[in-house]
Amino acid sequence: MNVNNVELTAVCGRKDQYPESLLPEIAFVGKSNVGKSSLINCMVNRKSLARTSQNPGKTRTINFYNVENKLHFVDLPGYGYARASKTEIAKWGKIIEEYLLERPQLKSIIMLIDIRHEPTANDKMMYDWLNHYGYKIIIVATKSDKLKRSQINKHLSVIRKSLNLTTEHIFIPFSSQTKDGKDKLWQVIEDIIKEGE
Numbered sequence: 001m002n003v004n005n006v007e008l009t010a011v012c013g014r015k016d017q018y019p020e021s022l023l024p025e026i027a028f029v030g031k032s033n034v035g036k037s038s039l040i041n042c043m044v045n046r047k048s049l050a051r052t053s054q055n056p057g058k059t060r061t062i063n064f065y066n067v068e069n070k071l072h073f074v075d076l077p078g079y080g081y082a083r084a085s086k087t088e089i090a091k092w093g094k095i096i097e098e099y100l101l102e103r104p105q106l107k108s109i110i111m112l113i114d115i116r117h118e119p120t121a122n123d124k125m126m127y128d129w130l131n132h133y134g135y136k137i138i139i140v141a142t143k144s145d146k147l148k149r150s151q152i153n154k155h156l157s158v159i160r161k162s163l164n165l166t167t168e169h170i171f172i173p174f175s176s177q178t179k180d181g182k183d184k185l186w187q188v189i190e191d192i193i194k195e196g197e
Contacts, residue, residue: 001186003068006044010064015098019064024193025072025105029096029130030112031122032078035142038176039112040065040073043185050075060088062099071193072105080122101133108136108192110185115141115155115173119162127163138170138188139163145175 010019028036037050044067065073076096100106109130113119119127130137141159144152152173165171170188174181 001068001070001190003044005069006046006049006065006067008049008063009066009072010062012062012064013060013095015102018062018099018103019072021066021072022105023066023070023072024107024196025064025074025103026189026192027074027076027100027106027109028112029076029109029126030078030142031080031114031120034078034112034114035176036075036078036112039110039140039142039174040075042176042179042182043073062095071189074099074106079126080120100130100135106135107196108138108189110138110140112140112142113159115144115152115159116146118158124163136192138172138185139165140181140185141171141173143175144173144180145177 009021010017012018028040030036040050041047044065049065050063060077062077063075065075067073076099079093079096100109111123111127111130113123127137127139139159141156147155156171156173159165160169160171172181172184172188174185
């Protein structure tokens with residue numbers, strides 16, 4: 001998709017704050033600091049639309065980005081952030097779960113995993129939970145520029161094995177720095193939106 005117009009339309013801590021829109025939604029989930037904000041910025045050709053941070057746990061709300069008036073990108077709070085209090089972690093979990101279970105506009109979930117590391121227990125739990133509810137999940141392995149090209153396939157197979165992915169699963173290595181994987185991910189998103197029309 002050729003993106004020229006994109007804006008942050010809602011920052012929500014509760015479901016009554018969600019935008020009243022029938023646009024299809026693509027949600028982004030991943031553990032804190034996996035590169036969600038960087039990926040969203042890369043996908044919409046912006047430097048700092050989604051706020052990036054060196055400190056994990058920056059996104060504590062659900063942020064809706066209107067892309068070309070055709071769809072919403074929905075940035076969910078990162079999970080597995082150890083330095084937050086137990087009550088805060090539980091609150092984020094509730095916010096995420098409520099959105100995922102009750103939002104009919106949600107068409108697909110892009111789950112981000114750092115390509116350099118084996119999926120964590122939290123990653124596996126999130127993946128199993130999404131699978132259980134029958135979501136269309138796209139796995140994106142972020143930060144591929146941090147590896148040598150010769151290492152990428154080895155790291156991808158570790159993730160594939162850890163999550164029990166088959167060849168039918170959509171699995172894309174991605175770099176926000178080099179934009180590697182961007183066109184492929186857009187193609188997948190556009191196909192999903194077309195399917196739903």
